[in-house]
């Protein structure tokens with residue numbers, strides 16, 4: 001049995017790994033470079049005049065319920081009664097003619113019912129005909145990984161990809177749908193495609209077989225409350241949690257640990273393993289990232305006619321706008337408001353567009369507000385604004401990502417006799433449930449399949 005597990009990185013992956021290590025009876029140390037734990041997860045106040053303290057997520061505000069690892073961990077931590085579902089789940093899409101509904105009965109935007117897609121008005125008649133033609137286009141199952149965009153363009157045409165699938169799937173990890181790996185980033189589409197035959201039909205069959213239930217869950221105290229609960233309970237159970245303790249490559253060789261779990265961003269991990277496994281380090285360094293900024297705006301509630309039936313809207317890349325998505329925060333999560341304020345969260349930045357990086361916060365807020373006016377007519381003055389910058393926050397899973405991950409871990413296993421395992425969003429899935437699974441699996445030594 002492993003005795004001392006040392007974890008590098010105190011984001012959700014590292015904390016989940018620590019939780020599993022304690023569950024297995026091991027001694028645990030977590031080294032976190034920053035002053036706080038949670039990494040890309042943070043729930044913090046948005047300042048507004050007066051006594052109100054509006055606690056709003058700076059990044060992730062929900063996690064998939066279909067992948068059960070986050071729900072299970074919440075239950076284990078005693079947070080079950082804090083779980084909540086978005087009050088509204090349906091989003092819209094920005095078009096030159098105004099906002100239109102995202103199609104119902106679709107999987108990541110791929111329609112299982114073309115009439116439902118047609119009713120949104122998002123596609124031209126020619127675009128719809130192209131989608132309808134999918135059933136008659138003979139396409140065998142993919143024999144190797146491909147990019148999501150080209151794969152779907154071939155089957156459904158460009159309009160569906162550029163106006164519907166791209167804004168959603170590209171938005172999940174700020175990626176470029178024409179580079180993203182089908183197998184690593186859209187496993188549900190890949191699994192349906194591997195059945196062969198028309199993709200929309202096999203997605204429809206799979207959807208019909210999926211038990212009903214919420215798609216997403218959040219936490220009333222914000223996703224940051226998952227981090228706080230983990231930190232509290234890990235500390236109480238004897239875990240040695242060390243914030244402000246960045247490890248460098250020179251530290252790795254000298255660490256006295258039976259198992260070392262690295263949950264750091266790929267570039268950091270590459271540097272950490274450079275001396276012990278140059279091949280793994282080189283492969284890790286090849287993983288690209290994208291940066292995003294999330295601007296949270298707190299408006300006087302009476303300032304706008306807030307939609308009550310939409311969770312927000314996506315902005316296709318082809319629009320050239322600064323804005324990539326808007327969430328009607330307090331419509332989606334009623335507990336975010338304080339009665340007198342409404343919360344809006346707006347995203348900017350994606351692979352190939354990091355304009356915000358060189359702008360100061362005021363300039364980012366101005367650019368976001370200009371796009372809000374253009375896309376939904378919101379001109380009111382906010383009472384409070386906050387810009388949360390996530391530089392290199394999203395790792396990009398390009399075609400061949402799953403093979404790359406296997407190769408990296410195999411090289412490390414050979415070079416370190418299995419003493420170092422990798423986990424986290426840089427490799428095994430960006431969603432919180434995938435990170436939790438990856439952290440726990442790294443300790444158990446099992447597979448960490450996205």
Ligand SMILES: Cc1cc2nc3c(=O)[nH]c(=O)nc-3n(C[C@H](O)[C@H](O)[C@H](O)COP(=O)(O)OP(=O)(O)OC[C@H]3O[C@@H](n4cnc5c(N)ncnc54)[C@H](O)[C@@H]3O)c2cc1C
Pocket residue numbers: 008009010011012013014031032033034037038039040041058059060061062063064245246247248263264265268292294390393394423424425426429430431432433435
């Ligand atoms: C804006 C945004 C919105 C998101 N929304 C959602 C969502 O709604 N739902 C969802 O499921 N997911 C969402 N995600 C993704 C999810 O939040 C992340 O993928 C996940 O939190 C990553 O966790 P991690 O522990 O793997 O990595 P990180 O959180 O990046 O943790 C890595 C940690 O390593 C530390 N570190 C770095 N270098 C060193 C070093 N040398 N020594 C020690 N420590 C070091 C870092 O400080 C950091 O704390 C979102 C992400 C972003 C950026």
